Amino acid sequence: MSEADLSPVPIKQVSVQIHGIGGYRNVHTVADLATILMSERWPKKAGSTTFQRALAQCLTALENQKGGDLARKAFVDAARDAGITVMPDDSLHQTQTPARKTNRPSRAPLLSGDRRVG
Numbered sequence: 770m771s772e773a774d775l776s777p778v779p780i781k782q783v784s785v786q787i788h789g790i791g792g793y794r795n796v797h798t799v800a801d802l803a804t805i806l807m808s809e810r811w812p813k814k815a816g817s818t819t820f821q822r823a824l825a826q827c828l829t830a831l832e833n834q835k836g837g838d839l840a841r842k843a844f845v846d847a848a849r850d851a852g853i854t855v856m857p858d859d860s861l862h863q864t865q866t867p868a869r870k871t872n873r874p875s876r877a878p879l880l881s882g883d884r885r886v887g
Contacts, residue, residue: 778800785848786854786856788810820847822846827844
């Protein structure tokens with residue numbers, strides 16, 4: 770298959786914070802994902818398996834002209850590993866994460882006439 774035969778494999782849109790705080794780039798295709806992974810702005814981590822998996826999934830999806838969902842998921846995982854915000858996935862991820870438990874003892878409500886000491 771030649772480059773002329775390749776079409777951009779569509780994905781569910783993501784917005785990637787790759788241009789600094791508030792600098793999001795809207796991405797619609799696997800080719801866009803691969804471009805971001807290979808860009809100078811991507812924080813490189815030597816031997817990062819999530820980065821390698823994402824790049825491999827993108828290249829496979831482009832070659833097979835399918836598998837955009839797998840490439841997108843691998844990209845989101847790599848972005849999280851690299852500290853890059855990806856919307857809407859990270860906003861959904863935060864709302865689904867259970868609240869952290871603290872080791873602080875809960876305070877019982879005061880009854881009338883009681884005083885809290887300490």
